[in-house]
Amino acid sequence: MSLEQLYRRRLSRNWRDRLARLLEPPAPFIMNPAEPKNFPLGRWNLYLGGAGRTVAGYVNLDLLAIPGVDVAADAQQLPFPSALFARVECDAVLEHVRCPDLVMREIERVLAPGGYLHLVTPFCHPFHEYPRDYRRFTPDGLKSLAPNLTVIAEGWRTGPTATLLVFTIEYAKLLLPWRAWRVAAHGILGWLLFPLRYLDLLLLRSPRAHRIGNHCYLWLQKPG
Numbered sequence: 001m002s003l004e005q006l007y008r009r010r011l012s013r014n015w016r017d018r019l020a021r022l023l024e025p026p027a028p029f030i031m032n033p034a035e036p037k038n039f040p041l042g043r044w045n046l047y048l049g050g051a052g053r054t055v056a057g058y059v060n061l062d063l064l065a066i067p068g069v070d071v072a073a074d075a076q077q078l079p080f081p082s083a084l085f086a087r088v089e090c091d092a093v094l095e096h097v098r099c100p101d102l103v104m105r106e107i108e109r110v111l112a113p114g115g116y117l118h119l120v121t122p123f124c125h126p127f128h129e130y131p132r133d134y135r136r137f138t139p140d141g142l143k144s145l146a147p148n149l150t151v152i153a154e155g156w157r158t159g160p161t162a163t164l165l166v167f168t169i170e171y172a173k174l175l176l177p178w179r180a181w182r183v184a185a186h187g188i189l190g191w192l193l194f195p196l197r198y199l200d201l202l203l204l205r206s207p208r209a210h211r212i213g214n215h216c217y218l219w220l221q222k223p224g
């Protein structure tokens, strides 16, 4: 299935797709409650890679021109004037672009002085192509991409249990030869294992959580 078909399915009203959404297990992760979220939005805010989502208050830019996307473009070459956006959200996108340095330079350019950038990237996470998958990041690796921005918060969004659960489910699917079985395993294991995700409420407090953390985040600010 292509990425476009996948996103269209998520929005589809067809009864089969609705039923599939109903049976879909809860996510095998919880968000770290300590991650700050309350940095101000401005008049113009940019959400990178928001296909398949509704992102109220943001200009939604993605490669794919599908409903919900306001601007179809490549984040490596943003079609906006400099210093326009008060906030840029870049969640699980940098691992999918060929040149993250270019994207970061473009984000820096379009951020207004004093504006905020929220970066989220996977560290221990299975291969997933949207539409390609080039790399993984550590917090230090992310910081090295943004030497001109000030780090104002950093940490782990999803923790060690999330890592364990997503890999366990992928591993089980690897053992199954037929797609229908893999879909069933995804559903059954997803429903059985998801309560374990709450262990991360404890583990995310450990100073060693980063050793097998799932996704890390940075909040950065452009000097103003």
Ligand SMILES: C[S@@+](CC[C@H](N)C(=O)[O-])C[C@H]1O[C@@H](n2cnc3c(N)ncnc32)[C@H](O)[C@@H]1O
Pocket: 048, 049, 050, 051, 053, 061, 062, 063, 064, 073, 074, 075, 076, 090, 091, 092, 093, 096, 097, 098, 130, 131
């Ligand atoms: C893993 S999804 C993340 C979606 C969303 N941020 C979320 O957390 O659910 C990555 C998204 O980035 C988009 N993307 C990949 N490369 C891109 C690029 N060069 N420019 C703009 N968007 C891109 C993909 O089309 C996809 O919708």
